[in-house]
Amino acid sequence: MSETYFLYHSIGMYPTKARDLAGAMAEFAFVWGKPDDSQWAYALGARARFLDRWRAILNAAANSVTSFENVTGAFHAVLTSLPPGHLRGKKVLVGADCFPSNHFLLNGLAERLGFTLHTVPFRQGAAHVEDDDFLEAWTPDVGLALLTWISSTTSHRIDLKRMVAHGRRMGSLIGTDITQGAGLIPYDVHAPEVDFTVSTSLKWMCGTPGAGILYLSPRLVQHCHPELRGWFSQENPFNWDITAFSYAPDIRRFDNGTPSVMSALASLPALDWHAAQDQAALLAHNRRLTARLIEAADTLGLHLVTPRDEAKRGGSVMLRLPESHPAADIVAALRKLGITTDNRSQTLRLSPGIMTTLAGTETLIAELTRLLRG
Numbered sequence: 361m362s363e364t365y366f367l368y369h370s371i372g373m374y375p376t377k378a379r380d381l382a383g384a385m386a387e388f389a390f391v392w393g394k395p396d397d398s399q400w401a402y403a404l405g406a407r408a409r410f411l412d413r414w415r416a417i418l419n420a421a422a423n424s425v426t427s428f429e430n431v432t433g434a435f436h437a438v439l440t441s442l443p444p445g446h447l448r449g450k451k452v453l454v455g456a457d458c459f460p461s462n463h464f465l466l467n468g469l470a471e472r473l474g475f476t477l478h479t480v481p482f483r484q485g486a487a488h489v490e491d492d493d494f495l496e497a498w499t500p501d502v503g504l505a506l507l508t509w510i511s512s513t514t515s516h517r518i519d520l521k522r523m524v525a526h527g528r529r530m531g532s533l534i535g536t537d538i539t540q541g542a543g544l545i546p547y548d549v550h551a552p553e554v555d556f557t558v559s560t561s562l563k564w565m566c567g568t569p570g571a572g573i574l575y576l577s578p579r580l581v582q583h584c585h586p587e588l589r590g591w592f593s594q595e596n597p598f599n600w601d602i603t604a605f606s607y608a609p610d611i612r613r614f615d616n617g618t619p620s621v622m623s624a625l626a627s628l629p630a631l632d633w634h635a636a637q638d639q640a641a642l643l644a645h646n647r648r649l650t651a652r653l654i655e656a657a658d659t660l661g662l663h664l665v666t667p668r669d670e671a672k673r674g675g676s677v678m679l680r681l682p683e684s685h686p687a688a689d690i691v692a693a694l695r696k697l698g699i700t701t702d703n704r705s706q707t708l709r710l711s712p713g714i715m716t717t718l719a720g721t722e723t724l725i726a727e728l729t730r731l732l733r734g
Contacts, residue, residue, distance in 0.1 A: 363720030364699040368713035369512060369540060369676045372566035372630075375715060380629035381568070388625055403621040410624035413631035414573050417565075418557060419548040423610035425575045427624055431539060432461045434558040434574035435506070437614055438535065439469055441584035448474030450503030455480045455489035457511045459537060466506075475503060487665045487678075487707075488516035495526050504533040507554075509547070510540035510674035513704050515666040517541065517674050524552035533580075539563065543634055544643060544675045544713075549575055556580075564675065564713065565634060567627030570620070576611055590616035642714060646675045649712035649721050653677040656725040660732060665707055676711040685732055693731055699724050 365373055391402045407427065415425050428434035439447075452466055452475045463479065470477045480489050480497045488511050498505060505527055510517045520536070527534040535556045538547055543564035549557055557575040561567025576584065585607065591597045592615035595608045607613035647670065654677060657664050663680035667673045681687045687703035694701055701724075702709050712721060 362715040363717040364697075364723055365715050365720075366699070366701045366710045366712055366724065368544075368564055368711035368716075369515075369709055370563065370702060370711075372543075372563050372713055373715050374566045374630065374633050376633070377566060377630065380633065381626060384626055384629050388622070403625065404619070406625040406628055407619060407621045410571070410628050410631060411573075413628070413635055414559075414561075414575075416635065417542060417547070418575055419550060420575050421578055423612065424578050424581075425573055426611045426614050427619070428558075428572040428574050428614075429570050429620070429623070430461075430572040431459065431537060431558045431560055432465055434572055435462055435535070435537075436465055436469075437574065437586055437588065438556050438558075438576065438584070439465075439473065439504075440588075441586040441614070442533075443583055443585075445474070447503045451476050451478045451499075451501050453478050453480065453494070453498055453502045453505040453532075455494055455508055456482050457488045457513060457516070458506060458508045459512060459539065462506060462537065478502070488514040488667075491519050491522065494518070494523070498526055498530055498532070500530050502527075502530055502532045504535065507534065507536045508540075509536050509538045510545070512540050513665075513707060513709075514678050515540070515674040515676035517545070517667075517672055519672075521552050524554060540676070541674045544646060546639070546643075549577070553577070561623075561627040561631065565627070566630040568623055568630075570623030571627040574611070574614060576614070578610065581610055581613065584613070586614050586616070588616045589613070590618075592616060592619060637714075643675075645714065646712055649716060649718065650675065650677050652718070652721050653679075653710055653712070653725070656728075660729060662732075675713070676709060679708045679710070681706050681708055682732070690728070690731055694724070694727060697727055699727060 392399050411425050454463060456479050466477050478497060480494045483490060507518060507523055509520060524534055533555045536554050538557055538559045542559045555577050559573050561571035593607055593613050654664060657679050665678035665680055681690060687706045687708055690708060691701050691703050
């Protein structure tokens with residue numbers, strides 16, 4: 361049931377998603393299957409509109425955003441494009457609550473790029489990394505810091521302004537992974553100014569897999585030389601002189617071979633829908649329902665993993681279930697009732713979005729109470 365859908369931290373939904381997605385795929389099949397020469401103008405035009413939608417979300421300049429299959433790929437492209445030796449002998453700083461994929465990547469690149477990976481740990485018994493601990497670890501020898509704006513396991517939101525101000529004083533490159541907040545919590549690459557941003561079109565953006573993005577500050581792009589390059593990395597992709605390659609002067613240098621357009625084209629209807637919404641109303645709706653979930657957690661005596669302070673959390677509520685009730689069993693029981701949630705170990709993750717209703721939230725609370733109290 362759509363009114364009891366609580367998975368906006370995973371795959372976001374909006375009322376006409378299935379119809380719009382089917383229409384976009386059908387249109388692609390029609391155009392791509394026509395025996396004429398209209399295909400590339402259509403496909404590349406759709407990708408350009410996808411990027412423009414993301415630029416508006418990020419308040420990013422023209423030619424400063426490009427597409428990637430996922431966040432990990434985009435982050436890898438940035439790391440390996442930096443000037444030779446830029447990170448050698450320095451630290452790369454992340455929190456223990458970063459998305460694991462980014463940590464796996466950094467572990468694999470540390471020896472090759474010559475940096476030391478410094479992972480800021482949790483405090484005893486804590487579920488997220490405290491801002492103060494991250495700042496204490498952020499010393500002048502940090503060459504790059506990746507900030508996880510909102511945690512996927514606690515919905516803890518960092519004080520981004522404070523973090524970036526400190527990073528500027530340290531002289532570090534500053535990147536943000538905004539995956540868990542993009543499309544719900546307002547975000548601006550200039551306020552505070554970051555060096556790069558990565559995200560996906562899933563979750564609150566309601567898009568499809570494979571539609572990741574990279575923003576890179578125009579003031580830095582000239583210093584980056586992506587190691588994966590191809591004909592679309594150039595100012596003129598139709599340069600056929602194999603001895604005369606030169607990078608495009610902007611984010612296009614991070615493109616390489618023939619662009620993959622399917623995920624952008626499939627996600628465009630969701631981004632169009634999102635752009636037409638009252639953004640403040642989307643957030644207010646989420647805040648009403650998350651406040652009700654927190655109230656219910658207190659009534660049930662459940663440990664709230666998510667910060668109570670609205671300014672310190674994203675759009676999710678994470679609850680620690682008692683060991684006597686395995687979270688996977690609770691999720692399965694709720695699924696049978698048409699209530700869609702998920703878990704990480706004993707943490708129940710609840711993210712209400714536009715299709716989740718107050719009545720649906722009360723249904724979840726009632727059924728969760730029944731399952732926990734028998």
